[in-house]
Amino acid sequence: MALLEVSNLTKIFGGVRAVQNVSFAVDAGIVYSVIGPNGAGKTTLFNLITGIYVPSEGQIRLDGRDIAGVAPHELARFGMARTFQNLQVCMNMTALENVMVGAHLRLDRNLFKGALRFPSIARRDAVLREEAAELMRLVGLEAFIDAHADAMPYGALKRLEIARALAAQPRVLFLDEPAAGLNPKETGEVDILVRKVADSGVTVVLVEHDMKMVMNISDQILVLDYGRKLAEGTAAEVRRNPDVIAAYLGTHQ
């Protein structure tokens, strides 16, 4: 059975059908990419699956459990994590603290134990600090371990979001344009990072504009156009699909 199953998903904003009747399935352990021209509904699709929006119609199943319309903080319990296309880093915290927040559900969040600094809380926090630093090294941010988030450049913040998502130890990770705004060298690094994450057993669902990256690392690709599913398949299949060529790469070819 697929880890994530989306069937007939539709989202209507006023008169606009941002996502229409989209169905697909993601097997555990793969890199699954969603591509499409601007405004194709990729981010809306992400927001529907991760609970930010409530679907107008359709089902979303994670491990067979219907999760359509479930609040984001509940979804985190089911092993779902994500990053954002427009950065959502907490600028009022340090880089390390941002990553530590990712581990929220794995910690004792009791207010009184925290205020009285119970030894158990202090010990767990010390360990977490190490874990978070390790994650920052993994995503290539060792230079920023002691930095405040608002002192970090854009490319580093994008990777900080990945580190935060990984701190939740998710089973499925949604990356919304992790390479957007990065230079080719940084894109290459994110490319390797995504592969590394997938190889560690985390299912990755990716929205990305960088075609080289998508074609390189994806096991399966879903192509959206005007909110509809245009094609689905491996990189080679999608590249040959005439509809995709027409809609996405341009009709000149």
Next chain:
Amino acid sequence: MPRSRFTGLIIIAVVLAVLPFLLPNNFYLDLAIRMLINACIVLGLNLLIGFAGQISLGHAGFVGIGAYATAVLTTHYGWSPLAAMLAGALGAGVLAALVARPIFKLKGHYLAMATLGLGIIISIIVRNEAALTGGPDGMPVPALALFSFELSGEKQWYWVVSGILLLSLWASLNLINSPFGRALRALHGSEVASQVVGVDVAKYKLAIFVLSAVFASLMGSVTAHYVGFVTPNVADFFHSIELVTMVVIGGMASIYGSVIGAVLLTALPQALAGFEGWETVAFGAILMFCMIFMPKGLVPTLAAKFGRR
């Protein structure tokens, strides 16, 4: 590194220990006590406004609940001060919890308006229930007696209030660096990001609102006992504004800023007394000056200047 977090706390403890021996008379000791009480309330409010990013323009309402619970229950019903204080805190907490869900669906200006309304309602009730509260004239409050020990004189009060402030500072410093506190700051930084890592945002907003309301109420009870008299001004809109101003001037999301803000704004009207009728103008001018040149508040601005965060 975690040690340095408490450096400020140690400095404040030393200052508090030495201060009474340097003050020439009880007038200054009284001023110091009022500063410390304000610092406690402002600290609780800063957790809500500065750290969690949720404004409350009605916080004096909760101070009022504590002050009047103490006054009314001890005077009219013969409750022990401790029981009255806890009843007030419970009342403030329950009220905060009841209004939190609907109120925190709002953001920004709308949240400000809603909390403003809440504070005004409380202050109107206090003013109008004259049979119980003495109305605009206020009412006397008996001394704070715990079991057989009765707290009296500025010296005793000073030590007690100092102890409360130091404990609160310590607990606040712990809290903001605990998993709970990080979740709170994260929902301020990015609500959606905190949600997707599992933070139940509504629950956290409720918890910190209740905590800061309960704390305000407790300090309201303490104030009532210390002053020995309560008037509706304690629950007033202007008092709410004064508390928020202390948070902002001292520094949002700054534990020590809360103390500095409370100390400065409690002292300022006294210091400006020589301006003979122009003190309000001078007061306003100083606030404007602070906001223009130090929009982040005193402590964060100075900390940034001297290279520490």
